[in-house]
Amino acid sequence: MDKIPILRMGPFLLVTIQVDLYDRLALTLEADLVQMVQKTSARGVLIDISAVSIVDSFMGRIIGNIASMSKILDAETVVVGMQPAVAITLIELGLPLKGVYTALNMEKGMNLLKSMIDTSGDDEDTDLSDDDISTE
């Protein structure tokens, strides 16, 4: 069965969705990701959906679920690279993805995650430039 790879990078988990999700694949990703958060004590999850051309209400719910589940396991989730057409469709569909952090691209998403962890954890790593950190 197909699986979406989850990569570990320091305190973060990276997921790049390169195929159009179908229901079972999305559910598998949800379960795998939450387990990986616990196993690796990850502080953040970055999901790249730049190659995803359709997000319907089911996929939207899975993305929201992943964010909420990670949150109660003490990890933040940032969704990056959403296509403009997908954003339009999600809002028209009635799914504003409240509570999910988003960033335009991988780099901005990474900066956002770092800034969120810095403010909640130790402040050792302060050489981040704050001006290009995008907020929600």
Place this chain on the structure above:
Amino acid sequence: MRIPTCQTMILALSKDTIKVTQEQDVVFLKNRVKEVAVKIKMGLVNQTRLLTAASELVRNMMRYGGGGSCLIEVVSSGRSNGVRLTFTDKGQGIPDIEAAMRDGFSTGKSLGLGLPGTKRLVNEFSIKSKVGEGTTVTIVKWANG
């Protein structure tokens, strides 16, 4: 000679029926809908709207109707072309369509956005259902509508 025109006349230019009974069929169906949309030069945002709508309806058909079939048609209203999709299942049917069309209503565990959300994404939407006999949903998305 005057050619009579009719605004509401919709002509079907091509027809294709796809049976959907398992998950692989869903992927196949989405690809076919996309092909047709590209062929009539539908814009990217409208393509996304149509495919998302199709995705919602095909899920409903699988979950509540136990599978069914989808008729894909290229339609023309004279001035513009569009894609018409007709989803038919022989499932349990919807007892209260009015409730099903309301945001946030669901008999399953979903968000209840499928039907009302789909309606917002397409140009024309009609639903017919009879309890115990099945449900038919028809949507039309114009290439530049």
